Amino acid sequence: MFEVSVKQHFDAAHYLRDYNGKCEVLHGHRFEVVVNLKCEVLNDIGLAYDFTELKKHLNDILDNYDHTCINEVAPFDKLNASSENMAVSIYEQLKQKLGEFATTLSSVQVWESPTSCVTYSP
Numbered sequence: 001m002f003e004v005s006v007k008q009h010f011d012a013a014h015y016l017r018d019y020n021g022k023c024e025v026l027h028g029h030r031f032e033v034v035v036n037l038k039c040e041v042l043n044d045i046g047l048a049y050d051f052t053e054l055k056k057h058l059n060d061i062l063d064n065y066d067h068t069c070i071n072e073v074a075p076f077d078k079l080n081a082s083s084e085n086m087a088v089s090i091y092e093q094l095k096q097k098l099g100e101f102a103t104t105l106s107s108v109q110v111w112e113s114p115t116s117c118v119t120y121s122p
Contacts, residue, residue, distance in 0.1 A: 002048040004037045006055050010066040014081040017071075026069065031083075032111035033090060034061060039103045040121070049103045057097040059103075061090055083110040087120035 035058055038050035044064040064073055070081040079085050091108040098105060107121035 002042070003037045004039065004049045004051070005034055006035045006058060006104070007032060008055060008058050008062055009033070010062045011094055012065050012068050012070050014070040014076070016082060017080050029112045030119075031065070031086075032109075033058065034109040034111070035090075035094060035105070036107045036109075037098075037103045038106045038110065057094055058090075061093045061098065082117040083112050083116075084120070086110045087118050091120050091122070 009032045010032050013026055013027065015026045016023045017022070035054065037049050037054065038053055042048055057115050065086075070076050071084070075089060076085070079089075087108045087110045090110070093107065094108065095105050109119045113119040117121050
């Protein structure tokens with residue numbers, strides 16, 4: 001089994017509705033997102049998945065959040081902009097972009113800080 005991972009970042013602000021703490025107030029992060037794909041079979045040139053293509057797909061998604069208030073970007077205008085919800089949303093969007101490949105999207109991590117992250121893997 002092969003696992004392919006890429007990491008990208010974006011800068012954005014968000015707040016947590018009904019949190020009753022400091023994070024309920026607008027604040028910013030340099031979010032880091034790590035995507036992991038699993039693959040059992042390599043393609044004709046010996047790749048599980050092209051890093052460049054995976055980064056492009058991820059950047060297409062993350063560009064929607066970069067330098068925004070995430071709470072103003074769908075679906076977070078209605079859904080709480082937690083790292084948990086962001087991980088699920090990024091996972092679902094990326095899964096659509098990947099289409100039908102032998103590669104399987106196994107997880108998405110969203111890091112809010114160097115010491116705090118959420119991993120979503122259905």
